[in-house]
Amino acid sequence: MIEIRKVQTANGRRISMFLQSQERRVIDAKNLTLFPALIDPHVHFRTPGAEHKENWETAAKAAIAGGVTTVLDMPNNMPACYNRERFEEKKRLIDEQLKRVDIPLRYYLYLGADEHHLEEIASLASEIAAVKIYMGSSTGDLLMNNPDALDKAFRIAAENDVMIAVHAEDEKLLQTRREQYAGETDPAFHSQIRSSQVAVQALQEALSLVEKYGTRLYVAHVSTVEEIALIRKAKYKGLPVYAEVTPHHLFLTDEDYASLGTKALVNPPLRSKADAAALWDAIEDQTIDTIGTDHAPHTLEEKTKPFGQAPSGFPAIELYFPLLLNAYHENKLTLAQIISLTHTRPQEIFRIPRNEDVVLVDLETVRTVDDAELHTKVKWSPYQGKTLKGWPRYTIASGRLFDVQAL
Ligand code: NCD
Ligand code: ZN
Ligand code: ZN
Numbered sequence: 277m278i279e280i281r282k283v284q285t286a287n288g289r290r291i292s293m294f295l296q297s298q299e300r301r302v303i304d305a306k307n308l309t310l311f312p313a314l315i316d317p318h319v320h321f322r323t324p325g326a327e328h329k330e331n332w333e334t335a336a337k338a339a340i341a342g343g344v345t346t347v348l349d350m351p352n353n354m355p356a357c358y359n360r361e362r363f364e365e366k367k368r369l370i371d372e373q374l375k376r377v378d379i380p381l382r383y384y385l386y387l388g389a390d391e392h393h394l395e396e397i398a399s400l401a402s403e404i405a406a407v408k409i410y411m412g413s414s415t416g417d418l419l420m421n422n423p424d425a426l427d428k429a430f431r432i433a434a435e436n437d438v439m440i441a442v443h444a445e446d447e448k449l450l451q452t453r454r455e456q457y458a459g460e461t462d463p464a465f466h467s468q469i470r471s472s473q474v475a476v477q478a479l480q481e482a483l484s485l486v487e488k489y490g491t492r493l494y495v496a497h498v499s500t501v502e503e504i505a506l507i508r509k510a511k512y513k514g515l516p517v518y519a520e521v522t523p524h525h526l527f528l529t530d531e532d533y534a535s536l537g538t539k540a541l542v543n544p545p546l547r548s549k550a551d552a553a554a555l556w557d558a559i560e561d562q563t564i565d566t567i568g569t570d571h572a573p574h575t576l577e578e579k580t581k582p583f584g585q586a587p588s589g590f591p592a593i594e595l596y597f598p599l600l601l602n603a604y605h606e607n608k609l610t611l612a613q614i615i616s617l618t619h620t621r622p623q624e625i626f627r628i629p630r631n632e633d634v635v636l637v638d639l640e641t642v643r644t645v646d647d648a649e650l651h652t653k654v655k656w657s658p659y660q661g662k663t664l665k666g667w668p669r670y671t672i673a674s675g676r677l678f679d680v681q682a683l
Contacts, residue, residue: 277294277295277296277297277299277300278294278295278297278299278300278301278302278303278672278675278677279292279293279294279301279302279303280292280293280294280295280303280305280310280634280636281302281303281304281305281306282304282305282306283303283305283306283308283309283310283636284305284308284309284310285309285310286309286310286311286611286612286614286615287611287612291310293310295632295634295672295675296632296675297672297675297676297677298675299675299676299677301677303636303670303677305636307638307640308636308637308638308669308670309611309636309637309638309639310634310635310636310637311343311611311614311615311619311634311635311636311637312615312619312620312633312634312635313343313344313345313346313619313631313633313634313635313671313672313673314342314343314344314345314346314596314597314618314619314635315344315345315346315347315348315618315619315622315623315626315628316339316344316346316347316348316568316569316571316593316596316618316622317348317405317494317520317566317568317622317625317626318348318350318496318497318520318522318568318569318570318571319335319347319348319349319350319568319569319570319571319593320349320350320352320415320570320571320572320573320589321335321347321349321370321571322335322353322573323353323366323369323370323373324353324354324355324365324366324369325353325354325355326353326354328575328653329573329574329575329578329653329654330571330573330591330652330653330654331373331653332369332370332373332374332377332381333373333374333376333377334651334652334653335347335571335593335651335652335653336373336374336377336379336381337377337379337651337683338571338591338593338594338650338651338652339381339593339594340379340381340671340673340678340680340683341594341651341668341671341680341683342593342594342595342596342597342598342668343596343597343635343637343668343671343680344593344596344597344671345380345381345382345631345633345635345671345673345674346381346382346383346384346622346628346631346633347381347382347383347384347593348383348384348385348386348405348406348568348622348626349370349383349384349385349386349405350386350408351385351386351387351388351408351418352388352408352410352414352415352416352417352418353366353416354416356388356390356416356417356418357385357386357387357388358387358388358389358390358393358396358418359393359396360396360399360400363385363387363400363403363404366385367385370383379673379676379678380673380674380676381673382631382633382673382674384404384405384626384628385404385405386404386405386406386407386408386441387400387404387406387407387408388407388408388410388418389407389408389409389410389418389420389425389429389440390418390420391420391422391425391428391429394425394428394429394432395432397429397432397433397436397438398432398435398436401436401437401438404438405439405441405626406438406439406440406441406494406626407429407433407438407439407440407441408440408441408442408443408496409426409429409440409441409442409443409482410443411426411442411443411444411445411446411447411478411481411482412443412444412445412446412447412450412474412478412543413447413450414443414445414543414588414589415543415572415574415587415588415589419447421446421447421448423481426481426485427485427488430482430485430486430488430489430491431489431491433489433491433492434489434490434491434492437492438492439491439492439493439494439625439626440482440491440492440493440494441493441494441495441496442478442479442482442493442494442495442496443496443497443543444475444478444479444482444495444496444503445470445474445475445478445543445544446474446475446477446478446481449473449474449477450469450470450474453468453469453470453471453474454469456469457469460583461582461583461584462533462583463533463537463538463540463541463583463586464530464533465583466540466541466545466583466588467530467533467545467546467547469545470543470544470545472500472501472502472503472547472551473502474544475499475500475502475503475544476500476502476503476506479495479503479506479507480506482495483506483510483515483517486510486515486516486517487515490515490516491516492516492518493515493516493517493518494518494519494520494625495507495517495518495519495520496520496568496570497520497521497522497525497544497568497570498519498520498521498525498555498558498564499521499522499525499544499545499547499551499555500544500547500551500554501550501551501554504519504554504555504557504558504563504564507519507558507563508558508561508563511563518565518566518621518625519558519563519564519565519566520564520565520566520567520568521555521558521559521564521566521567521568522567522568522569522570522592523567523569523592523595523596523599523600524542524546524570524590524592524658525544525546525547525551525552525555526552526555526556526567526599526603527599527603527659528540528546528658529546529547529548529549529551529552530545530546530547530548531549532546532658533546536658537580538579538580538581538582538583538586539576539579539580539586539590539656539658540658541579541583541586541587541588541589542570542572542588542589542590543588543589545588556608559609559613559617564617565617565621565622565625566617566618566621566622566625567596567600567617567618568622569592569593569596570589570592571591571592571593571652572588572589572590572591572592573589573590573591573652573653573654574586574587574588574589574590574654575654576654576655576656579656590656590657590658591650591652591654591656591657592657593652594650594651594652594657595645595650595657595659595664596618597618597635597637597666597667597668598643598645598664598666598667598668599659599664600614600617600618601614601637601639601664601665601666601667602664602665602666604639604666605639605665605666631674632672632675633671633672633673633674634671634672635668635670635671635672636668636669636670636671636672637666637667637668637669638666638667638668638669639665639666640665640666641665641666641667641669642663642664642665643663643664643667644661644662644663644664645657645659645660645661645662645663645664646660647660651683667680668680669681
């Protein structure tokens with residue numbers, strides 16, 4: 277049994293509580309605030325095939341340090357996870373790694389959509405978080421930009437009550453724009469190449485298939501004013517559309533290329549201040565349902581290659597909660613909104629069974645991000661040197677107490 281004494285709740289009450297556990301522990305929580313543990317609906321933990329960037333041993337520590345006890349992992353692995361055999365092999369590898377660090381991280385896996393393996397959707401329907409469709413290419417070789425295959429995937433998913441998650445960038449337009457900007461060496465052109473229109477075009481195509489088949493659609497990493505407008509309209513119509521925003525599209529903008537250079541590369545790219553403002557408004561009116569980190573680590577060596585060779589994405593899971601808690605102190609979010617975005621909505625949308633996992637936070641702790649202290653294998657982040665107020669202190673996962681300072 278774990279006894280948590282006199283903890284503050286997010287709505288300002290003070291309670292004591294007991295949690296089922298093999299351990300007998302008493303936590304004096306007078307200075308701590310209780311949250312349901314976070315669910316991160318969008319991570320790339322890199323197993324199998326890119327474990328030099330991250331694996332589930334390092335990533336599980338990063339997750340627990342960030343107050344996250346459930347993750348939904350993307351299928352753009354090497355090899356890509358698009359059939360049962362690969363799905364099961366991936367789970368086996370993950371379980372092995374989690375066992376090695378003895379961390380009971382809860383996880384669900386996305387199935388990658390591949391036009392030659394769409395029948396796998398029906399067979400794996402009850403075991404997967406969702407089907408992930410890359411409408412435009414990003415990291416890895418998963419890509420489905422053939423309209424007939426796309427139509428078929430949305431139909432099969434609807435028939436099997438499976439959600440489709442999209443990386444909505446239009447491959448054709450992307451290729452045209454890539455050619456247009458060929459030879460540019462400034463990484464800031466990434467945001468021009470992967471323009472708002474690139475995202476909008478793909479999203480419109482996905483939304484028309486939702487209208488056609490009623491497929492549940494999860495729009496990953498929404499990043500522009502225009503996408504928000506489309507999603508808002510779809511929600512008004514009553515379509516089963518859900519939207520995710522990442523921390524980097526909330527807290528970074530295209531002005532950060534100046535200091536981060538190629539490290540700032542991410543898909544979809546960093547956007548304007550006006551786009552970020554629209555995302556904050558969309559949190560306010562609940563057009564945005566969830567925050568997913570899109571934790572997508574690449575090594576510093578990879579990230580500092582010249583523009584054109586440097587990969588897109590960065591690690592985020594460990595700073596996910598501190599960034600949001602800091603935003604609370606800046607009056608950008610309420611604690612109730614944080615709980616909804618990081619726990620309640622992901623749980624509802626992905627139909628994740630309830631559990632007792634919690635995180636105890638010291639809302640008053642002020643710390644400056646030091647990349648060297650991060651648990652992610654790549655040991656860097658785009659937030660180095662940022663001072664954040666509000667950090668997790670204890671994470672309780674499946675009845676196991678983790679002191680985040682001792683991970
Ligand atoms: C992701 C990755 O590296 O796996 N990169 C990224 O820039 N977000 C892939 C993705 O989510 O598109
Ligand atoms: Zn993506
Ligand atoms: Zn991603």
